Amino acid sequence: MAPFIRIDRVSKRFGTFMAVNDVSLDIMKGEMFALLGGSGCGKTTLLRMLAGFESPSEGRIFIDGQDMAKIPPYERPVNMMFQSYALFPHMTVEANVGYGLKYEDISKAERAERVRAMLELVQLGAFAGRKPHQLSGGQRQRVALARALAKQPKLLLLDEPLAALDKKLREHTQFEIMSIQERMGITFVVVTHDQEEAMTLADRIAVMDKGVIRQVGPPADVYEHPNSSFVAGFIGSINMFDAEVTPGGAATTLDVPALGGEVRASAKDIEPGRKVKLAVRPEKIALSRERPADGNCFPGVVKDLGYFGKDSLFRVALASGALVKVNSVNSSRDGAARAADWGEKVWISFEPSAAIVLTD
């Protein structure tokens, strides 16, 4: 199947600054795709090039097989939901949602019907006559979504769709957006700096940094199999140590000075003597008072303990002085049953399969 969006070696320069640097990307029809990265990584510039507000300095963009180079924003089969929502302050909710249909060749009655259906979809039917300033943040967000969907675009772009909402409302809206996307089958491209948002919303994520795409893949892939220490560090929390591959048998073993010993890792063949980084997610490390029988295990002392309710974060100091973050679920209500307490001597351990070996 041909990709729905094809970004072919696109670069964008602002003066001497490379906002987007030689990016190629294929996005499939009906996909929910997230561009994830910190501020200034080029994700918004890439989105604005899809919308047509910026034109690439180099490279080409195809949407549904059509070259977008000469197509102005008002002729693209694309709609965008802006971070600031950009609701027209002098128009009612109804007029805002219907604005995109105004210049389409449809009858007044059909237009009204489609606006009504859109407002129904975002559960704002009762608010049709209100002005944007008479709406709460969450309602404004839904008007913006309805307005962007009203023209039934082939592609919907969302710029930080949840950034302005508080935490509770965010979770709710997240699932609302996902269910709308599934029902309408429109391709979504979401820009976000929030990795949790990207992971829950998207089918695939592209992690961007300094104008370059560092990794593309499904959320679980990017999280569990990061291809670089940048991606490993950017997505989620992680322990990372310098290591060296030791010559040995079939299994890869690493010499990790910070842990004070050798670590077995189930990684593909990497030549011995190579300097690498060992990365382990905090939730993949177990904490115990006795030395476990198996796995990579090292002794340490609990230095800090953060209680978050559903889980706790421990920071364990090892003999080398290195601190290891360990995340453990509080499955019992009994405080004494917690894995360890402040100042206690413990063992940390993890499976060879939990060890991520990064070669960059």
Added chain:
Amino acid sequence: MNRRPVFLISCLCFGFAFFYIPILSLIVFSFNKSRLATVWGGFSTQWYAKLLDNDQVIKAAVLSLQIAVTTATFATVLGTMAGIALARFQRFRGRAGLSGLVTAPLVMPEVITGISLLMLFIYMAEWIGWPGSRGFTTITIAHITFSMTYVAVIVQSRLTSMDLSLEEAAMDLGARPWRVLVDVTLPVIAPALLSGWLLAFTISLDDVVITSFTSGPGSTTLPIYIWSKVKLGVTPDINALATVIILTVGIGVALAAYIMHRAEARRERDVQMALSQDTP
């Protein structure tokens, strides 16, 4: 601790006195029975009655209003166009020139603007036979040239602070640039257009210097009329005229403030009500 408020209050009183005593004295003396401006001769409203009978004053006032309305309207259209060009088009040939020319009349002494326009009209009359005589048209053209720059500055600064994504959103939804301007940009900056119009109107209404260079016989505006009368000494009928103007302006300002305050309060209430609805 008690000294500070006394000091501050006396400063405030001095400030008010500084601003309003001249105006108050003018109003008081407009009810003076005596012909002499500086001697109180008892209460009377005779000067107001005389004012209504004075055809010259009425004619001058009507001319001034006509010029001011025409000026404000043209200045708003032209000034808005210049403001949009300066705020929205980052690069075009002659941008620096336009930007300089737009702001130049703000700092140019009025006498110079007046003389240059007078010279222009004289030469034009010589070469192309227009304007045949100076009057309404020449005064209005002169007023437009310098008041449009105020509008341009107001519109430009409003546009710079306007959220650009509003225009992008309209374009994204299928509106061509011209429709974006009409549907979104102009309605959003409407308050700036209104204040630009009012500013141009006021500037035109009270201008003496440039008007005196570009007016001709039979086209006396109100400020010129007052100016020429005062040259012969301040008379109570001028005080009465000034009082009428002050009253008109005062009521206008108070009304505008009241309407704005009410709209602001309603908006504030709406926003508060809307924010309390945020339940997922």
